[in-house]
Amino acid sequence: MTIAVCVKHVPDPADPAVLAADLRVDREAAAGMLCSLDEYAVDRAVQLRHPGERVVAVTMGPRGARAAVTRALQMGADEGLVITDPSLAGADAVTTAAVLAAAVRSLGDVDLVLCGMSSTDGSTGTVPPMVADLLGWGCAGHAVAVVREAGHVTIERDDPDARRTLVAPLPAVVSVTDLSGEPSYPSFKAILAAKRRPVREVSLAELPVRTSARGLRTVAATVAPPRAPARIVTDVDGSGAHALVQVLTDRFPMGVS
Amino acid sequence: MTRDVVIVGAGVEGLSTAHALATSGVTNVVVVDRDAIASGGTGRSAGIVRCHYGVPEIAALARESLTVFSEAEERLGSPVGFEQVGYLVGIGEDNLAAFRASLAAQQALGIDTGEVGHDVAAALWPVAELDDFASFAFEPQGGYADGYATAHAFAGSARSLGTTVTQGTAVASIEVRGDAVTGVRLADGTGIATDAVVVAASAWSVPLLSPLGIELPITPYLVQEVLIDPGVDLGARPVFSDMVSKQYVHQRGHELLFGDSGGFERPIPDPDRYPTHAEDAAIERCAEKALHRFPGIADPSVKTTSTGMIDVTPDWNPIISATGIDGLFVAAGFSGHGFKIAPAVGRLMADIVLGRPSSVPDVPTETFRLSRYDEGAPVLSKFPYVGASKIR
Numbered sequence: 003m004t005i006a007v008c009v010k011h012v013p014d015p016a017d018p019a020v021l022a023a024d025l026r027v028d029r030e031a032a033a034g035m036l037c038s039l040d041e042y043a044v045d046r047a048v049q050l051r052h053p054g055e056r057v058v059a060v061t062m063g064p065r066g067a068r069a070a071v072t073r074a075l076q077m078g079a080d081e082g083l084v085i086t087d088p089s090l091a092g093a094d095a096v097t098t099a100a101v102l103a104a105a106v107r108s109l110g111d112v113d114l115v116l117c118g119m120s121s122t123d124g125s126t127g128t129v130p131p132m133v134a135d136l137l138g139w140g141c142a143g144h145a146v147a148v149v150r151e152a153g154h155v156t157i158e159r160d161d162p163d164a165r166r167t168l169v170a171p172l173p174a175v176v177s178v179t180d181l182s183g184e185p186s187y188p189s190f191k192a193i194l195a196a197k198r199r200p201v202r203e204v205s206l207a208e209l210p211v212r213t214s215a216r217g218l219r220t221v222a223a224t225v226a227p228p229r230a231p232a233r234i235v236t237d238v239d240g241s242g243a244h245a246l247v248q249v250l251t252d253r254f255p256m257g258v259s
Numbered sequence: 260m261t262r263d264v265v266i267v268g269a270g271v272e273g274l275s276t277a278h279a280l281a282t283s284g285v286t287n288v289v290v291v292d293r294d295a296i297a298s299g300g301t302g303r304s305a306g307i308v309r310c311h312y313g314v315p316e317i318a319a320l321a322r323e324s325l326t327v328f329s330e331a332e333e334r335l336g337s338p339v340g341f342e343q344v345g346y347l348v349g350i351g352e353d354n355l356a357a358f359r360a361s362l363a364a365q366q367a368l369g370i371d372t373g374e375v376g377h378d379v380a381a382a383l384w385p386v387a388e389l390d391d392f393a394s395f396a397f398e399p400q401g402g403y404a405d406g407y408a409t410a411h412a413f414a415g416s417a418r419s420l421g422t423t424v425t426q427g428t429a430v431a432s433i434e435v436r437g438d439a440v441t442g443v444r445l446a447d448g449t450g451i452a453t454d455a456v457v458v459a460a461s462a463w464s465v466p467l468l469s470p471l472g473i474e475l476p477i478t479p480y481l482v483q484e485v486l487i488d489p490g491v492d493l494g495a496r497p498v499f500s501d502m503v504s505k506q507y508v509h510q511r512g513h514e515l516l517f518g519d520s521g522g523f524e525r526p527i528p529d530p531d532r533y534p535t536h537a538e539d540a541a542i543e544r545c546a547e548k549a550l551h552r553f554p555g556i557a558d559p560s561v562k563t564t565s566t567g568m569i570d571v572t573p574d575w576n577p578i579i580s581a582t583g584i585d586g587l588f589v590a591a592g593f594s595g596h597g598f599k600i601a602p603a604v605g606r607l608m609a610d611i612v613l614g615r616p617s618s619v620p621d622v623p624t625e626t627f628r629l630s631r632y633d634e635g636a637p638v639l640s641k642f643p644y645v646g647a648s649k650i651r
Binding site: 014016017033035069072073186187188189190191192193194197 | 536559560
């Protein structure tokens with residue numbers, strides 16, 4: 003059996019975004035990383051793996067996206083699959099889901115697909131349900147806990163009104179949130195072991211999918227204006243606390259509940 | 260506004276200079292920083308304190324500074340986070356002769372250091388593999404301090420003497436008439452009149468001086484460090500310079516900070532743009548070295564990583580100097596090893612600004628002059644180590 007975990011290589015959110023001429027983020031210029039929300043999915047996948055099973059980290063992206071898979075291998079994934087193709091540059095969520103679904107299908111014996119709840123760059127959160135739909139499987143989203151049993155998967159989800167327990171027959175797609183348990187940092191031994199694990203790089207032609215990147219197109223992008231300078235409350239012999247309370251009550255006249 | 264001295268850069272070098280000027284009675288001084296105290300290299304420094312240097316003047320600056328780190332509360336009025344856990348350096352067979360000659364030179368300067376055997380080193384670092392070292396030296400007074408706290412301690416002490424520290428204020432240009440400084444122009448358009456400016460702004464010093472025809476030979480380099488979780492309580496261990504695997508290690512809380520001294524620092528085009536976390540290659544290098552050196556740590560893991568920019572000169576030693584322009588001074592280009600010498604650098608810079616002989620024993624004022632590069636007289640280690648980075 004295989005657990006596939008879909009991961010994304012994203013620009014480091016700590017770095018300022020650099021926009022290319024076509025108004026998309028210049029991913030070659032940005033220092034990339036495994037999307038931090040996907041780390042939870044990788045960690046869950048590794049923990050849900052039974053003896054004899056494999057976890058395959060799957061990503062779609064430019065060449066540099068391989069680094070996200072490398073990180074997943076360091077975190078304990080067994081294999082990597084990178085779909086990289088010039089024709090996919092600028093692919094939107096619909097295309098991404100089609101490619102990932104085809105990639106999952108190409109792995110053969112997939113029992114469970116794990117995803118992060120969203121990417122930290124595009125932030126649509128739509129890929130996991132679309133992958134599920136394209137595979138014809140169920141999707142259990144935003145899990146804070148995942149239990150995998152014979153034939154089905156059970157998740158806990160914290161909705162605004164209630165905590166829900168959902169059961170989906172396997173195979174299924176599950177997305178996990180950042181409340182599903184802190185991913186462990188890779189050990190040095192795991193980092194070195196990851197170098198020996200196989201990563202397959204395939205082009206679009208090698209996948210059973212017909213798609214194109216012609217989806218959403220950015221037509222305008224403006225840099226957010228700089229924030230107004232902070233107001234500094236100067237403390238003079240203990241007056242600071244009162245002044246600060248005044249600032250807050252002016253700002254929130256109804257009180258803060 | 261008129262000031263006796265304007266210091267550009269509220270890092271540890273600029274603030275130490277302000278403090279030294281203030282203790283000399285020069286208090287009509289402002290330190291301006293585009294961001295905040297210790298917001299550049301100072302706050303990111305590993306903070307290692309040791310005197311093991313093959314450049315006698317650097318060793319002497321470190322020796323003088325050690326006193327300030329040890330007595331920070333008395334001298335500066337606040338602690339600098341100095342953990343005096345000692346400093347252990349291990350050397351390979353290929354560098355043994357240079358190592359012993361360097362130790363003799365350090366001892367001649369009055370530095371508390373000495374060669375120790377494998378038994379002593381093993382007691383200091385029981386989890387380490389030591390067989391591939393030829394020998395060791397131990398400085399019992401070494402350790403590590405906190406760059407951020409040190410900068411604030413200098414700032415606080417200087418302020419209490421009357422110095423002003425202005426944060427969030429960028430200097431747009433240094434104003435010169437004829438061959439003499441007349442002031443600085445700030446980014447908001449206002450100016451400060453002065454006849455003395457000390458530029459202590461790391462790699463950002465370069466664009467401030469180039470419009471004046473002074474090209475500082477400083478290149479920004481990226482440095483990457485890895486903090487590991489040893490998974491076990493190691494107790495307080497000395498800072499360890501591993502000159503065989505080319506790495507330095509010290510504890511920071513329950514974590515171990517690993518830095519590479521194998522010359523993997525690399526130049527970057529823009530001192531403000533570099534990755535915020537270590538690259539995979541750096542982490543893998545660290546993993547290989549750490550697993551080799553510390554077999555007693557069963558399963559170390561990455562806790563986090565950090566990166567920083569260092570301002571590197573051609574000889575990897577600082578520029579602490581007057582310039583061809585009257586009243587314009589530079590304290591920059593510390594090349595990744597400015598923290599441990601900063602307290603004495605401030606004194607040396609103040610001496611240069613005030614036109615008096617050096618008050619730092621064994622360090623003449625002209626040692627780190629800018630003109631040495633044009634003269635073909637770089638400051639180099641008298642006892643270089645094969646394969647080591649140049650900051651020894």
